[in-house]
Amino acid sequence: MYYTRLQVVCSPEFSEILMAEVAEAGFDTFMETERGFEAYVEKNQYTKDKLQEVKEKYSGITPVVFYLDRVEKKNWNEEWEKSYEPILVENKCLIRASFHQPEKTYPYEIIITPKMSFGTGHHQTTYLMIKSQLEMDHTNKVVMDAGTGTGVLAILASKLGASRVEAIDIDEWSILNSKENADLNGCPNISIRQGKLSDLTFEGDFDIILANINKNILLEELHQYVAYLKPGGRLLLSGFYEKDIPDLLTEALRYALQHVQTDVRDNWASLLLAR
Template structure:
């Protein structure tokens, strides 16, 4: 299975909004560069016309150009993996690669060696999801991690005392990476499979559901998440722009949730909901 690499040359002011727009076109991984950003998508999912229309949309607002190339299946983030720095969230969580030394000042030390997966904590949406988790009681709870990426959210849930964590992703690289990262962090309670929300058994119920995906998937799947959530359970979501928060909140309210906390950062948003009993 080959991938398409889209290299976009654009001002840093536009990289976040372009990542959000490209995510809507099923691009699944992003790397910011000195010239703008690189985005990656499975070759069969690539829509050249849609990309051309998107670039033209922003052409009137800023200087922008792009190139498209095909990559054989490989770890295209290899150089970036070796250069990223540890990140810190709320003075409690430190996310680092295995080649960084641990820091005892942080309660939760998470080791993430990413492959092609999105979710090292550097992006605002992942960092906000970690922050949302910190306010939740995971002790002895069951957790579902939707679109797990690198497994970072599942791993924090395990480290915070979750009894069982079920994670899944549609991409085999993400599944492999999550398993490796769970092993690195000594989290045997994390189970991961390749699939979608439809593959989660209807009989299963969870105390916490975590979904860092994108607006369209959340709007389509929030009712499914709620059906798998125990009464009084929590749903934390991110992966969408701040301007989309009202639509997410409306869908969640219709499904029987109440909003508990809204976080925003650089125009991205994350919302924590609770299922009313």
């Protein structure tokens, strides 16, 4: 098994937007570097034409270099530990690695050991999701985490009092990693399964559905979220830019979802919707 690695050299102000554009081409794991970032995808499961479009689009705006190669699949801890720092969300939730010693106690603490998985709290969308979750009542709620990555959102849901959490992801390493992290945080009520939402079945509906995925997948799967959401349930979305909000709200309106809240952080956005 190998990964295709895309090394991007760019100016810091273009790093985040290029990550989002590259994600649209199929890359699903990212690591910041001193000169830009690296993006990864299993084998060659990315859209070459889309990636070329991104390169051509931004080459006319800012100096940018793309370099593709292959790397063997490996545990990502060693690389990640070199640059990882704990993240504190709204002074309420500390996300740290096991090798970090917390300086003080916060209401919620999550220990994350990522492999090739997304969701350490560093990305703006993960921060937005956690911030919104902290404001939501999870007590005795049944929660779905679609595209769980490291499992950080599912773990927080459990810590916030959810009775049961169903976490799913299409990536094998995300499944292994999220299970490891759920165990590490003492969350036995999290069930983790591999597969697309359309290929899985669940017992009953959900009070809360969390989905921090890219815009295109959110638009594609929105009708499935609605089908699994209880009347009065909450759907929390992120993984898109502020400029994408109208498209998502238009699609949400098709399914009679109510717009409850919007949050923005460094041009990234989250939406809280209600059925």
